[in-house]
Amino acid sequence: MYYYATYNAARSxxxxxxDFHGETHTSAIHAYNGLAAKLPHPFNMIATHVKGEEYQAILPSYPDAVKVDLTQKFSNDxxxxxxMLRAYLSGTADWNVGKIKERLKREGKVQDFRTKASQALRDSKLPLKFNYLNCIFRYRGKANYRDTIFLPYGKKHSWLNPGYLHGLYVMSSFAFICGVAFAEKRIGKKRVVAFIEDIAGNLRGRDSAMGLELFWEDLVSNYIRSS
Structure with missing residues (x-):
């Protein structure tokens, strides 16, 4: 939910x-590099290549942010x-570099990276930047699918933290708003209103949904009233 909400918002x-028409996650991530600087925190965070395997990870809106160890206990501020964001961005850069190195080894192009030639080949494959979409793409593999396995298994009830649920609500709302703005630009507001009115009146599952699962109802109602 989190990944596709933000990914589709970025595509919109x-x-x-x-006028982006890329069909793959990779093409969207690459195109996002040119967009990041125009967006607010944290969507503008960026890791820029320095040399070799080194990247400088920064939060442009908070350049003095100091990386926090994600494996240790932390205060809620x-x-x-x-x-933590800066640490995850830096870790995402390292993670992607590791994947590129492993791919080169798997393809038989190098055995290690001790020689200047192998290092030059590695460097030629490294992106100039890693961005917010790189981070959430990595997160998708780490948690997006695992949660659906662990949450329904065993006798212990692992109820989701209300703050986490609210975060998902905010991100999904953001994605909805971006999608509507894009649709208005592409096909016109009249057709968008007709579509949303149809969805509001005919979408199944509303009777069994609870609380924040119906986040979109307020957005839809407000949009229709303002049209």
């Missing part, structure tokens, strides 16, 4: 701003959250 912005 890219399509509206740059904004400064720590910024440090």
């Amino acid at each position: 912005i890219l399509a509206a701003q740059e 904004r400064v720590v959250a910024q440090g």
